Amino acid sequence: MSAEPLLQAKDVQVHFPGRGGWLGRVRGAVKAVDGVTFDVFRGETLGVVGESGCGKSTLGRALLRLVPPTAGSIHFDGQDVTGLSQRRLRPLRRRMQLVFQDPYASLNPRMTVRDILGEPFDIHGLARGPGEREREVAALLDAMGLPREALGRYPHEFSGGQRQRLGIARAIALRPDLVVADEPISALDVSIQAQIVNLLVDLQRERGLTYVFIAHDLNIVEHVSTRVAVMYLGRIVELAPSAPLYRRPRHPYTQALLASVPVPDPERARTRLLVPGEPPSPLAPPPGCTFHPRCPHAMERCRRESPPLYPLGSGHFAACFLAEGESQQSSTAPRSGGADGVLAQSPSSG
C-alpha cells in the first residue's frame, strides 16, 4: 500500500428530496450520505460496512460521480472531480470502475461475451483493430478462469458466479486504478462467494488495484480489507485498520454488528450485544448522536450533541462520546511514523 491517497472524499453529502404524505410532496431531504471524509490509499482495500439503507451504496456511486454529491469534494489522483462535466469525466471513467451486486443487471442480455467485454475498448478507442480487441477479450477470459468458448455465449447461459466473473472482467478491462465493488458477492451462493473474493484479491495483487469494498458481511470485509469504515445513517461512525477494528471495536454500533457475526471467538462473545429496533428514517434522523435511540450506553448528552470522529491513535477513529477520554490521551501521546502515520490521517465526520 502506498502513502499517497488515490481518492480523497471531503465532507461529501448526497441528499435527495424526501417525499411523504399521500400527495407525495417534497418534505425535507433524505440525507443518504451526510458529511463523509476519508482517503483511500493506492493499493489498499477500504471496506465500507453497515446495515441496508445506511448510505454505503450511494457513497460508492458518489465516489465514482455516478450520483452527484450535494456538497463536499472528491479528488481522484489529485484532480478535483466534484464538478466535472460528463465530457471531462470520460477520460477518467476508465480509471474508476464499479462492480455491481447483481451482475445480471449490469450485463446486456442481448450481447455476447465477446461484445460485452469488447465494448469498453470500442468506447475508449483502445484496441488497434479487431485482432487486438479479440486478444484483449480472450486475455480477460483467461484471467477470470473462464473458457474461450464463452466468447460467443450470452449472459443467461452462465451461472451466477460466472456472471460475476464477467462483471469483474468488464470492470477491469481497461486496467482501472480504482474499483468500487458494491456488495459483489451478496447475491451469490455461499460456496461461490470465497472464489469471487479470492479472484478479487488475486487481481488486486497482480494489477495493483485499489478497492472500495462495500458489504454488510463483516466476515468477508475482515478478510479483504486494509481498513474498514463503518457507516450508520449516512455517516462514518468508526474507521480503523482492519485488525484493531475487529479486535477492539470502540463504537457501540460496530460492537453490535460484530456481535451479530457468528464467530468461535471468546473475546468477541464477551462483548455480545444486540441492537434493538430498526435504523431510523434518514428523512427524519434523531437529534444528537443518531444512534442514541438504539444505543445501550446513551447518555443525556447523546440526545443533544453529535459526536465528532475522535482520533484514538494508529489510524483508529470513533464517533462516540465514550471515546472522548481515550482520544484526549492519545492526542498527547507521541505519534509514530511510517504506515502508522499514514493510517493516522484525520478523517472527520460532518
Ligand code: SF4
Ligand atoms: Fe451511544 Fe452516546 Fe456513543 Fe452515540 S455518542 S454511540 S448514543 S454512547
